Amino acid sequence: MRTDLDAVDWALVDALQADARLSYNELARKVGVSPPTVAQRVRRLENAGVITGYRAVVDPTAVGRSVIALVRMKCYGPRCITVHPELLDDCPEVVEVVRLTGDICSVVKVVTTSVSELERLLVRLGGHGETSSAMVLSTPIPWRPLTAG
Template sequence: MALETEKLLDETGWRLLQELQQNARLSYTELGQRIGLSLPSVAERVRKMEEAGIITGYHAEVNLSKLGMPVQAVIQLQGIGGQSCRNAVSQVCELPEVLECSRVTGSDSIIVRVVATSLDHLAKVIDQLSLTGIPATSIIRAKPMKRHVIPPEILERGASEDDFTA
């Protein structure tokens, strides 16, 4: 980690990040009360984390079913037909049903998470994606864990291989 990032991610910085990951709508006053900083100190730390690229955005989490899109699926694309992965990703990302797109290693080239209004709609999305590569689809039945707050312990566990011994 760069020295500036290490300074920003001291114990207080991590506590600030964890609070923001749990609720990005907290006011600077509330954040300060929770982690023991003044409003100006919180504002300065958040600004510096944004400038350093640690915090890259703030998002509203929406209930897709309430919006009329109850079907979600993960689709792996293999054999992207001799085109560059960049071109394939560009084509995939043009579809409004695509929520996330990742380039991956292994037998698949691209993995996407899509949303649809029905199984028929999903079939149309799969047909469109099959123009880019060979699709393998898994419908998401439930999401027991919506989002995970990234704690600093991950870095500590990554530095110590002893944590993963059988």
């Protein structure tokens, strides 16, 4: 569902993407509207599904998970992880699954503590279909906020 955002909405979205911990008072100062207006607008953005959540961004290496890999999957039918993502509910090393078009069905982002743990995980993922993996060396663009432009 598409939601049309005005300049104030985009200013709020920009500010919250930069720092989701800002108070309504701080947001009001940054955006130039009153705190009650900020509260009402943020609630509207949340209810419309524009803002889907707030979370801390954690560096995997800083918490001992220095092996990061992208696993391309070809899986179909009842064992397909895009159709049945609950198959990986007990697999905390899987931090993201993206469903794709084309000759592969998904890319799975995993973070592990060691290469041997990655190998164990690849064997498990192989039970769902064909895998091909690549270890991440660095992330020159780790995340970009969405902007109005």
